[in-house]
Amino acid sequence: MSTHRIAVIDKELCKPRKCNLECITFCPLNKSGEKCITLSSDDLSKAVAVIDEDICNGCGICVKKCPYEAISIVNLAQEWSEKKIHQYGPNSFRLYNLPIPKKETVIGLLGRNGMGKSTILNILSGIIKPNLGRYDNEPSWEEIIEYFHGSEMKSYFEKLADNSIKVSIKPQMVNLIPKAFKGIARDLINKYDERGIADDIVKRLGLENSLDKSLDELSGGELQRFAVAIAVSKDADFYFFDEPSSYNDVYQRLEVAKVIHSLAKEGKSVMVVEHDVALLDYLSDYVYILYGQPGV
Ligand code: SF4
Ligand code: SF4
Structure with missing residues (x-):
């Protein structure tokens, strides 16, 4: 070979x-x-x-x-x-495969740091357009769709390309939220409460007493749970959560997991990157294990 x-x-x-x-x-x-x-x-x-x-x-x-x-x-x-899916530049990390989101299902992604888990979420949520390894000559959406011909990902990328699917992503770096938004937590979550469920989610995640705090006063755990609550409150078909349990204790993690899993019960497609193996096991219907060499 x-x-x-x-x-x-x-x-x-x-x-x-x-x-x-x-x-x-x-x-x-x-x-x-x-x-x-x-x-x-x-x-x-x-x-x-x-x-x-x-x-x-x-x-x-x-x-x-x-x-x-x-x-x-x-x-x-x-x-x-x-069969490259994405490469950031010459002599840099590259990604060779993608997990497939499924309706009514939570897909967990497990792997060491630097294996491309966040890159996967960024591609599937439309933040990064996959370049198929052609970082110096980016492919068109037509070429990307043709590349996935014969796989379930073809229709996913067709919809992503013409903006006919709605995605919601909980980003990894929640500490950047106070830098991007000013004001109190209540205003931020109300702004994104497209499903009218924010009050219920806030209660389930134990955030009622934090609603009137300024975003830059929130602890890491509060910010994390607000970020989850905001992502869940958006009206989308596909939900992506990048490390949703960080900064929280075991009880708070469990509540976060229940809230995320309830999305799948409502018929949504959910994908979660998480380092807490026990939580991922509890939360996921299927787990993809990423293998390779970190950063490569
Ligand atoms: S792996 Fe060997 S051949 Fe390749 S660049 Fe390094 S020294 Fe040169
Ligand atoms: S630091 Fe290492 S990789 Fe960079 S030029 Fe020196 S020997 Fe080469």
Whole structure:
């Protein structure tokens, strides 16, 4: 079976100004005159290493030689390398598959950090348009839909492309909410209460006494539960929750899980990224386990 290399450079860790360019010096292909590893710029203060995945043989010498552990190399079956869903840029993380949302069902996503769980939610909720790995030549919606021909995802992306499905997402970074919105929690949740259920959800999540607090006074747990309440209160067909239990204790987590699961009972499609395995087990009808190498 032929293989393909994924070479990822961690741009935060790669420091050509401080190292001795060991990756370039020791790469056997560079030694033989090829340009397998180069620098992105002549200015070392701005440069990062760039690996040509088409000629890299996957030997891993650069991984061992880099003093800052900035390089990851993964050998991949060729058939997978041709099925990319998304890639952010050259020598960066890429995603090879997508879970399928199902009506009346909670799908759980489990995997280590850096495995692409949030990228999946961002793609399925329409925040990120999947580029099929073509980060330098983004495909049209027609090409994306054609790519998914023959799979259940085709009709999903058709609807996403023409805005005929409504999605609601609870983002991962709830601490950013007070930066994006000013005012009290009551005003924010009322603004998004398209289903007229906010009062009930607020009660179930134990937030009645926090309604008149300014958003920047809320604790992490209160913010998290308000973010869940807002996402649930929106009128949508598909609901996505990115780490909905963070900052909360076990009892609050359980209430969050019950509120989310009630959406599926109402016929909605629900997808949840969660690190709490016990909660995910309690909450989900199906669990997808993401495998791969974090950040790769
Ligand atoms: S990958 Fe490592 S060895 Fe290569 S330039 Fe970056 S820091 Fe230096
Ligand atoms: S894995 Fe080997 S061939 Fe590929 S860039 Fe690193 S040293 Fe060069």
